[in-house]
Amino acid sequence: MDQKSHWDDVFAQNSAFFGEAPSDFARRCCELFQKEGVRSVLELGCGQGRDTFLFAQQGFDITCVDYSETAISAVKEKAQKASLTAQIHAQTHNLKEAMLFSDNSFDACFSHMLLCMHLSTAEIGFVLREMHRVLKPGGIAVYSVRNNFDKHYRAGTHLSEDIYDVGGFVIHFLTEEKIKKLAKGYDIVEINRLEEGSLPRDLFVVTLRKAASPENWELEDTKESKDMNDPMQKFQEFLDATLAPRVLENKTKQLVTLAAALAAGCDP
Secondary structure, eight states, rough: OHHHHHHHHHHHOOTTTTTTSSSHHHHHHEEEEEEEEEEEEEEESSSSSSSHHHHHHTTTTTEESSSSSHHHHHHHHHHHHHTTTEEEEEEOOOOTSOOOOTTTTTEEEESSSSSTOOOHHHHHHHHHHHHHHHHEEEEOOOOOOBBBTTTTTTTTEETTEEEEEEEEEEEEBBBBBHHHHTTTTEEEEEEEEEEEETTTTEEEEEEEEEOOOOOOOOOOOOSHHHHHHHHHHHHHHHHHHHSSTTOHHHHHHHHHHHHHHHTTOOOO
């Protein structure tokens, strides 16, 4: 099942999959937006709107997008019941495609755990470039992503890069190094860690400020170090090379094999 259909099903089966209460990250961002004098906010990957409604209730004009029709229908229905249709503008959109909003349209962009979904590094870079385009000069971009300290990092089925299928949910785990390389066109205000939920999820929360557009938007090589991207493969390559004929004496090979067995049984 593709991820869009998967999320449509998840949202259809549970009207509050992530809970009714807004995220701690959104609460923090409300405080930041108020200090910055933000009025208009673009939310990417709004899901069923738990953070959307917080922003609207705090007086922000919130435009929210998600590629799940089920989620957007739920947001529109809840907005109507709460008499918040003047503050909440919800629409479906696949963020792998260019957004239809005009340049310099929003004071701030907000995204909670959207950029760590089924997006390659290049696709994340594209989304951040689109956010840059629609932000007003000096505008704020804030986002959260699951990181390489998360307990599910390298769990499940490896798909590509640092992307894994964990129980049917495709997750891209980002390192701080990759986040910094993806910040082209922005000034990095801060990168912090935040735990959320009962799992808990380990997140990087990132605050960026729109800077001048670079002459070249092409990203530097954002792949993780090959030695770190798949450490077990590199470990196996090392072991195979070490145990090859005529490389080491038999006694030394036995010691290497014992050490490898002990290391494999230890937590990273």
